[in-house]
Amino acid sequence: MNEPERLPNLPEFLWADAEPKSAYDVIIIGGGGHGLATAYYLAKNHGITNVAVLERGWLGGGNMARNTTIIRSNYLWDESAAIYEHSLKLWEGLEDDLGCEVLFSQRGVLNLAHNLGDVREAKRRVNANQLNGVDAEWLTTEEVRKLVPILNASDDVRYPVWGATFQPRAGIAKHDWVAWGYARGAHAMGVDIVQGCEVLDFVTDGNRVVGVETNRGRINAGRTALCAAGHSSGLAAKLGVRLPVQSHPLQALVSELLDQVLDTVVMSNTVHVYVSQAHKGELVMGAGIDSYIGYGQRGSFPVIEHQMAAAIELFPIFARAHVLRTWAGIVDVCPDASPIVGHLPLDNAFINCGWGTGGFKATPGVGWVYADTIAHDRPHELGEPFALTRFEHGSLIDEHGAAAVAH
Amino acid sequence: MLSICCPWCGWRDELEFSYGGQAHVAYPANPAELDDASWSEYIFFRDNTLGWFRERWVHTAGCRMWFNAIRHTVTNEFAAFYRPGDPVPEMPVEVVR
Numbered sequence: 001m002n003e004p005e006r007l008p009n010l011p012e013f014l015w016a017d018a019e020p021k022s023a024y025d026v027i028i029i030g031g032g033g034h035g036l037a038t039a040y041y042l043a044k045n046h047g048i049t050n051v052a053v054l055e056r057g058w059l060g061g062g063n064m065a066r067n068t069t070i071i072r073s074n075y076l077w078d079e080s081a082a083i084y085e086h087s088l089k090l091w092e093g094l095e096d097d098l099g100c101e102v103l104f105s106q107r108g109v110l111n112l113a114h115n116l117g118d119v120r121e122a123k124r125r126v127n128a129n130q131l132n133g134v135d136a137e138w139l140t141t142e143e144v145r146k147l148v149p150i151l152n153a154s155d156d157v158r159y160p161v162w163g164a165t166f167q168p169r170a171g172i173a174k175h176d177w178v179a180w181g182y183a184r185g186a187h188a189m190g191v192d193i194v195q196g197c198e199v200l201d202f203v204t205d206g207n208r209v210v211g212v213e214t215n216r217g218r219i220n221a222g223r224t225a226l227c228a229a230g231h232s233s234g235l236a237a238k239l240g241v242r243l244p245v246q247s248h249p250l251q252a253l254v255s256e257l258l259d260q261v262l263d264t265v266v267m268s269n270t271v272h273v274y275v276s277q278a279h280k281g282e283l284v285m286g287a288g289i290d291s292y293i294g295y296g297q298r299g300s301f302p303v304i305e306h307q308m309a310a311a312i313e314l315f316p317i318f319a320r321a322h323v324l325r326t327w328a329g330i331v332d333v334c335p336d337a338s339p340i341v342g343h344l345p346l347d348n349a350f351i352n353c354g355w356g357t358g359g360f361k362a363t364p365g366v367g368w369v370y371a372d373t374i375a376h377d378r379p380h381e382l383g384e385p386f387a388l389t390r391f392e393h394g395s396l397i398d399e400h401g402a403a404a405v406a407h
Numbered sequence: 408m409l410s411i412c413c414p415w416c417g418w419r420d421e422l423e424f425s426y427g428g429q430a431h432v433a434y435p436a437n438p439a440e441l442d443d444a445s446w447s448e449y450i451f452f453r454d455n456t457l458g459w460f461r462e463r464w465v466h467t468a469g470c471r472m473w474f475n476a477i478r479h480t481v482t483n484e485f486a487a488f489y490r491p492g493d494p495v496p497e498m499p500v501e502v503v504r
């Protein structure tokens with residue numbers, strides 16, 4: 001496992017940037033992974049092709065191409081396991097479906113346990129996963145050592161490894177290629193992808209949303225679907241809707257290109273770092289959000305320092321690697337660390353947000369579910385538990401254990 | 408690293424503090440009369456402002472007192488730090504950069 005993989009070639013043609021038309025059947029706000037996947041499945045599964053994806057910056061310039069690309073479905077609760085597992089199954093067929101590579105690599109994800117509390121939480125989650133048909137296993141320290149020889153799983157460390165959960169079907173993909181693959185597919189079926197087009201306000205007629213005002217003029221819409229991640233609450237506020245999300249900076253970093261030394265994804269909530277080695281050889285690392293609200297797309301230094309300390313504790317051989325780049329995205333986090341998918345309290349308007357630190361893995365799944373919701377103007381069974389109204393009914397889906405720190 | 412001025416201890420590094428979100432969210436005056444929607448609003452919904460924002464901090468690794476601050480959520484610039492019960496400072500005027 002020493003040779004860095006050679007990257008395949010991208011398809012010759014991806015998509016053409018469109019001038020916005022004056023009206024569409026569906027307008028999707030936000031050209032991240034979720035917006036593009038939603039457009040793709042609207043066209044592919046529902047034959048709705050008079051669709052525009054409006055992106056204020058450039059395609060994939062939000063969280064989509066800033067994330068650490070971890071894909072897994074080992075969430076605790078039935079509702080989460082169902083939507084993330086649906087997504088993972090779509091990932092497994094995605095390259096065939098899109099007709100282009102996204103470097104989806106099912107190299108497995110380990111979640112390390114470092115104390116009795118971790119072990120109990122992890123085993124509970126493995127049991128719940130197995131009941132939901134998710135391929136989760138519990139590995140002993142010895143098994144973890146065999147799987148990841150460079151991990152310091154000895155006893156004489158501050159936070160010894162007491163075992164781990166392992167999901168073999170989990171893995172990583174190349175995030176920008178995923179965005180481009182969906183954009184290419186959607187464009188080929190007739191979807192307009194409009195970059196540099198910022199939605200500034202909405203046009204309403206009574207309780208109906210009938211269009212948007214943008215920096216490039218007014219565009220009418222039969223249905224309007226928000227997919228704006230960290231900027232969702234500002235947009236919803238323009239419709240008079242308050243969302244229970246808080247936007248935080250979330251950082252990641254990469255090292256220089258190194259020989260392949262790590263062929264699975266390792267996450268630790270307790271010492272707080274997660275790391276994988278990308279196809280070209282860079283170590284990709286991340287950790288937690290900055291605790292405070294932030295829209296600056298840059299994070300604070302102590303978070304980096306903390307995660308580097310954690311990484312070196314777990315992987316002493318990383319001590320000589322160098323940080324090449326650090327960056328941040330803006331993630332919108334819900335009180336129960338689960339997303340919001342479904343209707344806004346207005347006619348013809350839909351919301352998808354609150355995926356926080358973990359929505360990349362959901363890209364195919366949520367695109368599928370959200371497109372179905374928009375096409376039929378009713379919740380999809382996998383999306384229904386994630387309605388905005390759950391905060392009023394108290395039917396929260398608490399994934400802090402599986403999601404708040406981990407991705 | 409943010410520098411934060413505890414109104415009791417003075418300037419310290421961000422690491423000594425914990426965040427408390429939106430400031431001046433009062434406990435409902437008439438709790439017995441609230442319906443589910445109003446309780447939900449009080450418990451789960453907070454402003455998520457882009458721009459100047461009144462927020463709470465606690466000096467966890469210092470005097471452990473709660474206080475308020477006005478911070479710009481894009482630039483992280485602080486405009487004021489004040490104690491609970493102090494007069495609430497005016498919001499700075501947004502400077503277009």
Ligand SMILES: Cc1cc2nc3c(=O)[nH]c(=O)nc-3n(C[C@H](O)[C@H](O)[C@H](O)COP(=O)(O)OP(=O)(O)OC[C@H]3O[C@@H](n4cnc5c(N)ncnc54)[C@H](O)[C@@H]3O)c2cc1C
Nearest residue numbers: 030032033034056062063064067068070199329359360361
């Ligand atoms: C550092 C980091 C690491 C992460 N790691 C992981 C991980 O390992 N695994 C995982 O599953 N998830 C991870 N995530 C989370 C994941 O990236 C997000 O949940 C997901 O990308 C959100 O969906 P999106 O791709 O549609 O968002 P985005 O790509 O952010 O798309 C939203 C788009 O909306 C646009 N927009 C906003 N306002 C407007 C407007 N008014 N008009 C027009 N366009 C607008 C933005 O410019 C943006 O392009 C990570 C996130 C970050 C930041």
Ligand SMILES: [Zn+2]
Nearest residue numbers: 413416466470
């Ligand atoms: Zn103090």
